[in-house]
Amino acid sequence: MNSGTAKWQRNVFIASFILPTLVFFGIFTIYPVVQGLYYSFFEWSGMSEHKTFIGFDNFKDMFHDPIIWRAIGNDYFLVAGKVVGIMVIATFFAVALTRFGFKMAGFFRSIFFIPNVISVVVIGVLWNFIYNPQIGFLNAFLSLFTKDQVTIAWLGFTSHTIWMLLPPAIWAGIGFYMILLIAAIQSIPASYYEAANLEGAGQWKQFRNITIPLVWEQIKVSVLNIMMTTLNGSFVIVWIMTQGGPDNSTQVMGSYLYQMAFRQYHFGYGASIGFVILVLSLITTIVLQRLMRHETVEMS
Amino acid sequence: MNIGIRNPVVKLIFYAILIVWGVSVLYPLLWTLLDALKNNEQFFFNAPWSLPKFPLLWENFSYVWQKYNFNTYFFNSIVVTAGSTFLGLLLSATTAYVLARYKFRGSNSLYLLYISSMMIPFVLALIPLFFLMNSMHLINTKLGLIVVYASSVLAFGIFVLVGFFKSLPKELEEAAIVDGASYYGTFFKVMLPLSQPGLITIAIINVLNIWNEYIVGTILVNDPSQYTLPVEIGIMQAEMQYRTEWGPLFAALFFTIVPVLILYIFFQRQIASGITAGAVK
Numbered sequence: 001m002n003s004g005t006a007k008w009q010r011n012v013f014i015a016s017f018i019l020p021t022l023v024f025f026g027i028f029t030i031y032p033v034v035q036g037l038y039y040s041f042f043e044w045s046g047m048s049e050h051k052t053f054i055g056f057d058n059f060k061d062m063f064h065d066p067i068i069w070r071a072i073g074n075d076y077f078l079v080a081g082k083v084v085g086i087m088v089i090a091t092f093f094a095v096a097l098t099r100f101g102f103k104m105a106g107f108f109r110s111i112f113f114i115p116n117v118i119s120v121v122v123i124g125v126l127w128n129f130i131y132n133p134q135i136g137f138l139n140a141f142l143s144l145f146t147k148d149q150v151t152i153a154w155l156g157f158t159s160h161t162i163w164m165l166l167p168p169a170i171w172a173g174i175g176f177y178m179i180l181l182i183a184a185i186q187s188i189p190a191s192y193y194e195a196a197n198l199e200g201a202g203q204w205k206q207f208r209n210i211t212i213p214l215v216w217e218q219i220k221v222s223v224l225n226i227m228m229t230t231l232n233g234s235f236v237i238v239w240i241m242t243q244g245g246p247d248n249s250t251q252v253m254g255s256y257l258y259q260m261a262f263r264q265y266h267f268g269y270g271a272s273i274g275f276v277i278l279v280l281s282l283i284t285t286i287v288l289q290r291l292m293r294h295e296t297v298e299m300s
Numbered sequence: 301m302n303i304g305i306r307n308p309v310v311k312l313i314f315y316a317i318l319i320v321w322g323v324s325v326l327y328p329l330l331w332t333l334l335d336a337l338k339n340n341e342q343f344f345f346n347a348p349w350s351l352p353k354f355p356l357l358w359e360n361f362s363y364v365w366q367k368y369n370f371n372t373y374f375f376n377s378i379v380v381t382a383g384s385t386f387l388g389l390l391l392s393a394t395t396a397y398v399l400a401r402y403k404f405r406g407s408n409s410l411y412l413l414y415i416s417s418m419m420i421p422f423v424l425a426l427i428p429l430f431f432l433m434n435s436m437h438l439i440n441t442k443l444g445l446i447v448v449y450a451s452s453v454l455a456f457g458i459f460v461l462v463g464f465f466k467s468l469p470k471e472l473e474e475a476a477i478v479d480g481a482s483y484y485g486t487f488f489k490v491m492l493p494l495s496q497p498g499l500i501t502i503a504i505i506n507v508l509n510i511w512n513e514y515i516v517g518t519i520l521v522n523d524p525s526q527y528t529l530p531v532e533i534g535i536m537q538a539e540m541q542y543r544t545e546w547g548p549l550f551a552a553l554f555f556t557i558v559p560v561l562i563l564y565i566f567f568q569r570q571i572a573s574g575i576t577a578g579a580v581k
Contacts, residue, residue, distance in 0.1 A: 119512030195366035
């Protein structure tokens, strides 16, 4: 009897700590995600309760929608650009601030993270000023070297404007991954480097043979994280800087989802774009994991 | 020990790179402050890097604060950020504690459910979330933002805190139970105070993310009296096409940046440890 109450008390305690969270999470995260998948099989203007089940028609429509293809292309362009740009620079900084014995390494580390605490919205607005044709930084700087005032509309090219979104995205992303890699490098036993020094291995050799293999796990996590956050969140910088324009040339999947659903009231189509984002990010995760696993085997 | 770069030229180049990048991250902050003190004329006729002319237009700040209602947005942002951080922390700490310390049927799958949800792109939930909140009459309310944000930070909190609770010695709880403390007493009086470093780390990371959040804020709020700061910044900059008030725009950016910057200065270490903890998936 006594052990029965004890068990009962224990179960009540567990339930009272588990269930509120689970119910809350179920309502505000799981349910919307599942609904999102469900809506993608409907045509729905959002205004009425009336949804029409259309099976895979939204997805079929996508095949004939040039904008979605451009959006997917832009997304992967940003993923590739950010992975290369961020990883190269962040790795360089992480190594420079731990292995090179620079004075003030701590100071640099602190300030390099600053862009990561600032809202992407603010970053977008600041970079809009850099690119502004009349009063922008870039044109004013270029004008120093030319006779006439430079008035290039950096965000108004009919193609390749997406390139202009890469510098802010890379600039804003470095600090986070640098901190991650610094922690990983610092956890490498100093004796490894000492042994390498005794054998006369220079910085480059130490980097290739000790640092990279031993932080490979973090590099992998970083690459996957950049990919996920880009497919999921590049929407914000695009929306603030170009609104997907000019002429939908900088649209990414997230911004196109937003535009389709909340501007043009094609909620079903918008939801099916969300479905595509999910599928693509899962596929890309698997592919990247395969690719990078191969590397590890080669290293060890 | 012999670490560092031996070649002085290479060393100099590396230093230069660090300094250039350092300037590129610090200068925008200074630039935001300086441009907040200019009038439109100075934007159009002087170089962007020129210093503001005297008299400095400090009134841009009070103008944005009052005329653009930044007092309201600032207040909204604080309420939403504080509310959702607290709620998220409470909900994740309780579940994380039980998952770390008690085995029960389904405990592993529950943990996996939370962890794997971090792999799901949140944009997928945006459309249903809008209709869900609409049917619950939570559109255009701070409460609506609070519950959505709190829910969005649960998985990360549970993930980090389960690890944290597991690292705490079991003896302390056992002693508390021997002393006659209830399950709840043990959690609230012993475990929660002990896990303060972990809680603070998560709270700081969540505060930064929620304070800066834009997408959910834009979708769930279209009543100006309920805007958060990033939402208003987005709208303000779109309006600049026909209403040029560059100085006030920079003052607005300033109001948005300063709180997180102060937080960062005080909690750098916690932020760094939060990043490292969160990434060891």
